[in-house]
Amino acid sequence: MVGLTEDESNVAARHHLIDLLLADSDRQLSANAATASAMGTRAAILIASASIATGLQLSRPTDAGWYLLALVGASLAALAGVVVVLPRRGREVDLADL
Numbered sequence: 001m002v003g004l005t006e007d008e009s010n011v012a013a014r015h016h017l018i019d020l021l022l023a024d025s026d027r028q029l030s031a032n033a034a035t036a037s038a039m040g041t042r043a044a045i046l047i048a049s050a051s052i053a054t055g056l057q058l059s060r061p062t063d064a065g066w067y068l069l070a071l072v073g074a075s076l077a078a079l080a081g082v083v084v085v086l087p088r089r090g091r092e093v094d095l096a097d098l
Helices: 006-059 064-085
Strands: none
16 A cells, blocks of 8 residues: 555554454354244244144044154154244354354
């Protein structure tokens, strides 16, 4: 850069690098938010489909063994979907750790 001292050019270069790091951090945060949103949507679909499957199984019970196994499987699928939808507990990942 013309007319700048060495210190001023170092500050300008660092400022540019910091801007690049901030832009990349923003991009990664928005990508993580989109991933979390998609996971929540998939979990809601899993819960709904497990509820429908359980309701259909309850409407026409046939063989008791298979009926019970299907009912337990659908209930476990619904429970897994609920666990995914619940907010996460614990320490969040710090950007400094990355």
